[in-house]
Amino acid sequence: MTDPAPTAETPNADTPAPSPDTRKPRSAGELGRFVWRELKGLFWVMLAVLGFHSFIAKPFYIPSESMMPILLEGDRLVVSKFPYGYSNVSPTIPNPAALSRMLIMRGPAEPWSVTLPPIEGRLFGRYPTRGDIVIVTPPGRSDDYIKRVIGLPGDTVAITGGRLVLNGKQVSAERRPAALIPVDPNAPCHLMDGTRVKGGDGALYCRLPIVRETLPNGVSYDTVDLGYRRSSDEFGPITVPEGHVFLLGDNRDSSADSRVALEQGGLGGPVRVEQIGGRAEFITFSLDGTTSLNPASWWASLRDGRSWSSLRTSPSQGTSD
Numbered sequence: 001m002t003d004p005a006p007t008a009e010t011p012n013a014d015t016p017a018p019s020p021d022t023r024k025p026r027s028a029g030e031l032g033r034f035v036w037r038e039l040k041g042l043f044w045v046m047l048a049v050l051g052f053h054s055f056i057a058k059p060f061y062i063p064s065e066s067m068m069p070i071l072l073e074g075d076r077l078v079v080s081k082f083p084y085g086y087s088n089v090s091p092t093i094p095n096p097a098a099l100s101r102m103l104i105m106r107g108p109a110e111p112w113s114v115t116l117p118p119i120e121g122r123l124f125g126r127y128p129t130r131g132d133i134v135i136v137t138p139p140g141r142s143d144d145y146i147k148r149v150i151g152l153p154g155d156t157v158a159i160t161g162g163r164l165v166l167n168g169k170q171v172s173a174e175r176r177p178a179a180l181i182p183v184d185p186n187a188p189c190h191l192m193d194g195t196r197v198k199g200g201d202g203a204l205y206c207r208l209p210i211v212r213e214t215l216p217n218g219v220s221y222d223t224v225d226l227g228y229r230r231s232s233d234e235f236g237p238i239t240v241p242e243g244h245v246f247l248l249g250d251n252r253d254s255s256a257d258s259r260v261a262l263e264q265g266g267l268g269g270p271v272r273v274e275q276i277g278g279r280a281e282f283i284t285f286s287l288d289g290t291t292s293l294n295p296a297s298w299w300a301s302l303r304d305g306r307s308w309s310s311l312r313t314s315p316s317q318g319t320s321d
Contacts, residue, residue: 053092055081060135060146060280065187066249066256067133067146069179069208069222074186074287075306079135079278085125087274088118089137122274127152128245131219133280133311136247136271138262144277145267147257148221151246158236159259162229162252164213165237172214176222180205182303185289194226218315224251235259244270283309 062075071077081090118139128134128149135144151157151166158165163173180197182205183189189196189206197207211225230253240246247267249255260266286306291297 050092053081054090055086057081057281058092058278059284060144062146065254066251067148068224068251068254069181069210070133070250070311071146071283072181072187072286072303072306074289074303076284076286077311078281078284080281081278082124083126083279084128084134084273084276085122087122087125087276089275089277118274120274125273127273128276128279129219130215130217131221131313134247135277135280136267136275137277138267138271139275140262145247145256146280147247147249147255147267149245150215150248150258151240151270153240153242153244155240155246156237157240157246157258158238159233162225162233164248166216169216171216174212174214176210176212179208179210179222179224181208182206182288184303186287187289219313221250221313224253226253232259238269240270243274244272245276246270280311282311283307 057078057080060077060079062071062073062077065073130149130152132149133146134149135146137144150164156167160170164171180199181187181189181194182203183196187206189204194206194208197205199205208224209227210222212220212222214220232252232255238246246269247258249257256264256266258267258269258271260268262268283306286303287301288303289301291301
């Protein structure tokens with residue numbers, strides 16, 4: 001004779017009875033320790049990120065057309081911080097007030113970091129090379145500009161008839177085929193004073209006249225030359241003082257650089273090497289300005305052919321055609 005099978009009313013003797021939930025809610029002390037551990041972890045992560053930004057490399061966003069044609073508004077770059085050593089503009093120090101205005105109050109774009117007071121000299125300091133693209137912080141400001149190094153200490157720099165003259169000799173300037181930049185919200189063309197043309201694919205392009213300059217050290221790069229004269233086409237000559245460099249934008253007719261006074265938004269002449277924050281290395285990606293909060297728009301807003309483009313030039317290799 002067999003034993004009856006267990007039923008729902010008759011629990012199996014081999015199955016342990018469920019035990020009541022013995023978990024207790026966290027006490028105020030336990031909750032405080034948990035929150036403190038999480039905050040400490042977040043603090044160390046933020047410190048590591050800021051340390052990397054301050055001493056190794058940081059991302060940089062191109063907000064203007066001053067370095068066309070090599071850089072377009074909407075490009076995202078990597079800027080290395082160590083090639084020229086470190087100064088008061090090197091550390092990345094967040095400005096909580098600016099961050100809250102941008103993220104919470106949706107205020108206007110502004111620098112989200114602050115700069116330390118000026119300090120004489122650089123730690124492990126080295127001068128840039130002519131032709132390097134660098135970021136620079138104008139005196140009394142916290143935002144960064146991006147320009148090209150043209151003159152070093154002792155150089156005499158002038159602009160005559162729109163042409164660069166270095167140490168009394170006009171820099172080699174070769175007329176090149178026009179650049180065709182696809183028209184998009186970040187490159188609307190009318191702001192660039194270029195000419196809109198329709199390409200063979202039916203798309204609109206901004207046609208920009210190009211002149212390739214070659215510096216005495218052999219570094220070549222393309223500049224935009226719109227062909228009509230502006231006040232900035234006549235400048236100098238001036239001699240670059242010791243501890244300074246002379247910077248120009250590649251889009252010579254639309255660049256607030258060393259030719260332009262501080263009061264007009266420029267750099268006010270040669271800049272101290274302490275104001276240089278790093279060297280532009282390469283483009284990571286570029287956006288055409290159509291990005292919205294909808295993630296589906298992010299991929300479509302990427303510009304083709306700009307990701308991972310190097311921004312370094314050597315004496316034997318200028319910018320590409």
